[in-house]
Amino acid sequence: MSSTALSSVTLSHLDWLESEAIHIMREVAGQCSNPVLLFSGGKDSICMLRIAEKAFRPGRFPFPLMHIDTGHNYQEVTDFRDQRAAELGERLIVRSLEDSMARGTVVLKSADEPRNKHQSITLLEAIEEFAFDACIGGARRDEEKARAKERIFSFRDEFGQWDPKNQRPELWDLYNARSFKGENIRVFPISNWTEIDVWQYIERERLALPSIYFAHRRPIVRRSGGMLPVTAVTPVKPGEVVEERMVRFRTVGDITCTAPVESDADSVAKIIAETAITTITERGATRLDDQTSDASMEQRKKEGYF
Amino acid sequence: MSAIDPIEPMQALPLEDAPDNGLLRFLTCGSVDDGKSTLIGRLLYDSKTILADTLHAMQRTSEKRGLDVVDLSLLTDGLQAEREQGITIDVAYRYFTTGTRKYIIADAPGHEQYTRNMVTAASTADLAIILIDARKGVLAQTRRHSYIAHLLGIPQVVVAVNKMDLVDYSPEVFARIKADYLAFAGRLGIENIRFMPMSALHGDMIVERGERLGWYEGPSLIEVLETVPAVHSAHTEKFRFPVQYVCRPQDSANPELHDYRGFMGRVESGELAVGDAVTVLPSGLETRVRDIQVLAESLPCATAEQSVTLLLEDEIDISRGDMIVKSGELPTLSKQIDAMLCWLAEAALDPRRKYLIRHTTRDSKAMLAGIDYRIDINTMEQQACERLVMNDIARVRFKLAQPIFADPYAESRGTGAFIVIDESSNNTIGAGMIL
Numbered sequence: 001m002s003s004t005a006l007s008s009v010t011l012s013h014l015d016w017l018e019s020e021a022i023h024i025m026r027e028v029a030g031q032c033s034n035p036v037l038l039f040s041g042g043k044d045s046i047c048m049l050r051i052a053e054k055a056f057r058p059g060r061f062p063f064p065l066m067h068i069d070t071g072h073n074y075q076e077v078t079d080f081r082d083q084r085a086a087e088l089g090e091r092l093i094v095r096s097l098e099d100s101m102a103r104g105t106v107v108l109k110s111a112d113e114p115r116n117k118h119q120s121i122t123l124l125e126a127i128e129e130f131a132f133d134a135c136i137g138g139a140r141r142d143e144e145k146a147r148a149k150e151r152i153f154s155f156r157d158e159f160g161q162w163d164p165k166n167q168r169p170e171l172w173d174l175y176n177a178r179s180f181k182g183e184n185i186r187v188f189p190i191s192n193w194t195e196i197d198v199w200q201y202i203e204r205e206r207l208a209l210p211s212i213y214f215a216h217r218r219p220i221v222r223r224s225g226g227m228l229p230v231t232a233v234t235p236v237k238p239g240e241v242v243e244e245r246m247v248r249f250r251t252v253g254d255i256t257c258t259a260p261v262e263s264d265a266d267s268v269a270k271i272i273a274e275t276a277i278t279t280i281t282e283r284g285a286t287r288l289d290d291q292t293s294d295a296s297m298e299q300r301k302k303e304g305y306f
Numbered sequence: 307m308s309a310i311d312p313i314e315p316m317q318a319l320p321l322e323d324a325p326d327n328g329l330l331r332f333l334t335c336g337s338v339d340d341g342k343s344t345l346i347g348r349l350l351y352d353s354k355t356i357l358a359d360t361l362h363a364m365q366r367t368s369e370k371r372g373l374d375v376v377d378l379s380l381l382t383d384g385l386q387a388e389r390e391q392g393i394t395i396d397v398a399y400r401y402f403t404t405g406t407r408k409y410i411i412a413d414a415p416g417h418e419q420y421t422r423n424m425v426t427a428a429s430t431a432d433l434a435i436i437l438i439d440a441r442k443g444v445l446a447q448t449r450r451h452s453y454i455a456h457l458l459g460i461p462q463v464v465v466a467v468n469k470m471d472l473v474d475y476s477p478e479v480f481a482r483i484k485a486d487y488l489a490f491a492g493r494l495g496i497e498n499i500r501f502m503p504m505s506a507l508h509g510d511m512i513v514e515r516g517e518r519l520g521w522y523e524g525p526s527l528i529e530v531l532e533t534v535p536a537v538h539s540a541h542t543e544k545f546r547f548p549v550q551y552v553c554r555p556q557d558s559a560n561p562e563l564h565d566y567r568g569f570m571g572r573v574e575s576g577e578l579a580v581g582d583a584v585t586v587l588p589s590g591l592e593t594r595v596r597d598i599q600v601l602a603e604s605l606p607c608a609t610a611e612q613s614v615t616l617l618l619e620d621e622i623d624i625s626r627g628d629m630i631v632k633s634g635e636l637p638t639l640s641k642q643i644d645a646m647l648c649w650l651a652e653a654a655l656d657p658r659r660k661y662l663i664r665h666t667t668r669d670s671k672a673m674l675a676g677i678d679y680r681i682d683i684n685t686m687e688q689q690a691c692e693r694l695v696m697n698d699i700a701r702v703r704f705k706l707a708q709p710i711f712a713d714p715y716a717e718s719r720g721t722g723a724f725i726v727i728d729e730s731s732n733n734t735i736g737a738g739m740i741l
Contacts, residue, residue, distance in 0.1 A: 010539070016611060019572060023571075026571070027550060054600055057602075058553065058566060058568075060555065141399050141401070142401050148399055168734045169650045172429045176734045194401050
């Protein structure tokens with residue numbers, strides 16, 4: 001399926017993006033002693049696994065996979081996560097926000113509070129537990145304003161903090177992954193991809209996805225100007241009306257703050273067609289927690305978030 | 307600032323049958339005053355990349371600031387500190403596609419104290435758009451931006467004479483600016499320059515040609531972006547393959563893999579085909595290419611910017627930091643380098659200290675052997691100089707502990723570039739281009 005056979009000297013845009021991402025992953029393997037790849041079962045990290053295969057097969061991945069589980073994930077996604085790791089024969093580490101809550105290091109204001117921002121604490125605890133010196137993640141620069149200015153190799157101090165005004169200069173394809181003990185480098189191989197690049201890549205490589213990315217019938221309520229699926233952690237509130245709608249998820253995260261969009265797209269090709277004509281950004285449509293402030297992502301990244 | 311139309315229905319990209327002309331990275335140089343943010347906003351808006359919720363957020367912010375039109379430049383200020391101060395302090399990357407080509411815009415701040423940011427943005431750009439305010443003509447910053455674009459080897463330069471609406475779309479003004487620019491560009495040796503009149507505010511000659519620049523017969527900006535050749539299209543390029551990682555899956559249950567040795571990396575320049583004779587550096591041993599692989603697929607050849615795995619005919623000891631080249635096209639093996647260096651750190655370059663130089667996938671300790679001169683980037687004058695501080699650009703000499711396999715930067719960016727790292731902080735503190 002890959003169009004890497006060459007008839008001209010110009011790589012297609014997907015070939016170029018893939019090649020850049022492979023190069024970045026191999027730099028991590030070459031420069032870091034104990035990296036980890038964050039894998040959630042979401043579409044971006046599914047692309048990352050494909051890139052890792054192209055970067056390292058027939059060898060094993062030079063890093064384990066890790067998921068920071070908020071306990072607010074869709075079962076379809078965590079099942080997919082486990083199945084994919086098993087198919088690849090790679091080691092999967094799962095660290096759970098609920099363990100941090102039991103330890104008392106994560107304290108929620110209320111039981112139904114969105115848990116995305118608290119993931120940072122569990123992530124930092126896991127980094128310390130395993131002494132990871134680099135974490136490879138699937139964040140993209142087109143997702144959000146603060147990400148647009150973040151390096152591909154992004155240095156974090158002992159507290160996991162990102163300092164946007166004091167980033168390492170990053171020139172050519174000469175990446176600097178050096179760090180001292182306790183510090184950490186976050187690496188984003190698909191920084192230069194957009195949402196539609198991800199979908200085109202999924203189609204080209206025929207990558208399997210969790211079923212909730214495709215149109216399905218689901219009970220929802222309208223809340224905070226968006227659609228919220230009715231689940232065990234997001235029960236119906238008094239006065240709300242439950243509707244059955246055809247929906248799909250553009251992004252899969254914490255159930256309490258990840259909204260689906262109405263759609264009939266039941267194949268990757270139909271999703272690409274919809275994405276090309278959408279009028280709403282991925283986060284705008286689906287992340288209820290990013291709308292509080294123009295700078296909320298920047299703030300969370302400074303606190304150690306991916 | 308720009309008044310923009312109400313949201314139009316989005317158009318589907320012609321994804322199915324459109325040719326894929328790859329990806330182009332370009333750099334916009336100029337200050338907010340030149341209309342740089344408006345130009346970027348215009349490209350994103352006219353290519354229908356700005357989506358409704360982003361536009362609504364911009365509208366809200368514009369209203370909060372008491373503006374009666376939507377400020378397109380809001381798209382390009384990212385960080386909280388930047389919004390507070392109304393300035394750009396770092397390179398931001400933006401994306402759009404025309405359906406036939408994907409674009410990555412590196413948006414670098416234009417002030418003198420941000421030379422290091424422009425150098426960073428320029429290092430990966432294939433084309434530079436240098437903005438000139440038609441009312442002001444060629445300024446010191448125009449020369450500075452042009453010099454850096456040239457120094458960093460950006461192969462294509464577009465000089466965009468913007469704000470033509472404020473000089474009555476005058477062909478005489480355009481011609482005079484063009485002549486002024488060519489006068490100093492000739493002294494620098496800049497080639498492949500295109501000149502273009504435009505009004506980013508009104509959208510003339512960006513995506514649409516508009517009706518007020520009828521006297522200009524050249525291409526619009528988007529036509530240039532869509533048709534400039536890919537960077538590595540020259541067939542004379544030499545093949546360079548720095549080894550990033552060696553794949554030896556010995557523990558595999560598959561006996562066929564027992565002797566597998568895959569040399570993994572990205573082709574920095576040139577092309578390679580199965581059967582070609584290659585030389586491995588630093589050992590100098592020669593062999594032939596047995597296979598070129600990506601995952602389970604075997605390719606007949608590999609080309610610049612492609613990440614592949616090479617399998618060789620003979621068993622040769624190769625590790626990260628080595629380089630595979632075509633026999634007969636060897637780079638220079640050297641422990642001494644002459645280079646142009648841009649200093650990026652707050653702390654000055656200390657001639658007594660040892661630094662780390664990273665060139666391709668190879669690191670070496672290095673010491674400064676001398677500073678030949680510093681360049682005044684506003685006047686291009688060479689000045690005698692004892693020390694380098696942040697944003698300085700100078701011609702220097704380094705002594706290396708380990709040899710590197712280098713080409714002149716002007717011939718090969720991938721094997722002519724290096725960074726300087728401070729081992730006490732691990733920070734990247736310098737960017738060098740080998741002469």
